[in-house]
Amino acid sequence: QVQLQESGPGLVKSSETLSLTCTVSGGSISSDWWTWIRQPPGKGLEWIAYMYYSGSTNYNPSLNSRATISIDTSKNQFSLKLISVIAADTAVYYCARGDYSDGFDIWGQGTMVTVSS
Amino acid sequence: QSALTQPPSASGSPGQSVTISCTGTSSDIGNYNFVSWYQQHPGTAPKLILYEVFKRPSGVPDRFSGSKSGNTASLTVSGLQAEDEADYYCTSYAGNNNYVFGTGTKVTVL
Numbered sequence: 001q002v003q004l005q006e007s008g009p010g011l012v013k014s015s016e017t018l019s020l021t022c023t024v025s026g027g028s029i030s031s032d033w034w035t036w037i038r039q040p041p042g043k044g045l046e047w048i049a050y051m052y053y054s055g056s057t058n059y060n061p062s063l064n065s066r067a068t069i070s071i072d073t074s075k076n077q078f079s080l081k082l083i084s085v086i087a088a089d090t091a092v093y094y095c096a097r098g099d100y101s102d103g104f105d106i107w108g109q110g111t112m113v114t115v116s117s
Numbered sequence: 118q119s120a121l122t123q124p125p126s127a128s129g130s131p132g133q134s135v136t137i138s139c140t141g142t143s144s145d146i147g148n149y150n151f152v153s154w155y156q157q158h159p160g161t162a163p164k165l166i167l168y169e170v171f172k173r174p175s176g177v178p179d180r181f182s183g184s185k186s187g188n189t190a191s192l193t194v195s196g197l198q199a200e201d202e203a204d205y206y207c208t209s210y211a212g213n214n215n216y217v218f219g220t221g222t223k224v225t226v227l
Contacts, residue, residue, distance in 0.1 A: 044120065045155075045163065045206050058214035078224035090205040094162055103153035103168030110162050 002027035004095050004108035012089075014117045018082040022095030022108055029053055029076045031098040036069060036080045038091040039110075046091075048080065050099070085115045118211050121146065123220035128225040129197045137222045138201045139190040139207035147188040147215055148203035154183060154192045158203045167192065194224070 008020035022034070035050035049069040051057040059067050063082070071078040082089060092112050098104035122140040129135040138144070141155075146152055152170045155163035165174055170190060171183040180195045190209070194201050207219035 045208075045218045047208075047216045047218065059216070098149040098165070100149075100153075100216060101169060103165045103167075103174070103208075104155070104163075105165045105174060107162035108163070 002097065002106050004097065004106055006093060006095050006108045006111040008093075008111060008113070010112055011114050011116055012085055014086060014115055015084055018080070018085050018089065018113055018115075020080045020093055020095075020113070021109065022078050022080075022099065024076045024078070024097075027055075029071060029078065030073050032097050034069075034071065035096045035098065035104060037065075037094045037096055037104070038089075039094070040088070040091040048093075051078065087115050089113070090115045100112045118145070118215060121209060121217055123205075123207060123222045125218050125220070125221040126225065128227055129194075130227045131197055132198065133197050134193055134195045135197060135224060136191055136193045137205055137207075137224070139192070139209075139219045141188050141190075141209055141211075141217065141227045142169055143188060145188075145209040145211040146185065146190050148212065149210045150185065152183070152185060152190040153208050154159075154181075155206045155216070156203045157206065163206060195224050199226050 005023045014019045037046040047061045068081045092110040094110045095108045096104040097106040123132045154167040157163040167183040170185045205222045211217045
């Protein structure tokens with residue numbers, strides 16, 4: 001079955017760029033929608049960005065164009081870059097598969113990213 | 118867009134039912150039948166339990182049911198079990214390729 005695994009630095013300095021990768025195993029990334037969602041400590045969920053494998057992308061407007069999602073079909077991975085990070089970007093970051101109609105049906109385990117000053 | 122509004126907490130005894138509301142606006146819940154619900158146990162990733170308001174993914178017990186009326190969606194957990202104690206989040210499509218999540222509800226099994 002399809003599994004997702006996030007990877008990337010757990011600590012990022014304020015004003016720098018957060019970069020995460022999600023590796024898809026047990027299936028091909030060349031189908032479906034792929035999403036990044038985050039959860040600040042003790043708080044609720046917030047969607048960041050999602051894209052179709054063919055390249056169509058969509059972003060949460062609240063992030064003010066700081067996020068970029070991309071896909072590498074050759075590696076079966078998709079990635080997130082978040083520029084100019086601030087303390088409020090500290091969160092558990094999840095990658096997930098799915099879209100608004102079928103829901104996010106498969107999730108990675110999540111990776112904690114702390115923004116330090 | 119603003120987060121969907123959920124009650125912070127809900128509770129029930131084993132075997133009872135608990136219903137969680139998720140209130141949005143005519144721009145999200147009221148305009149689309151794309152509401153999904155997630156269950157999250159502490160320290161774990163959320164799990165999809167309902168999509169398109171009332172549809173259950175394979176493997177989700179039929180104790181979990183969903184409905185929608187106007188701008189409010191609801192999740193009902195019938196026959197509460199200890200393992201149902203978790204946080205629950207709703208989400209809705211909000212148009213213009215945007216989603217919005219709910220504020221989350223902590224369900225306690227007494």
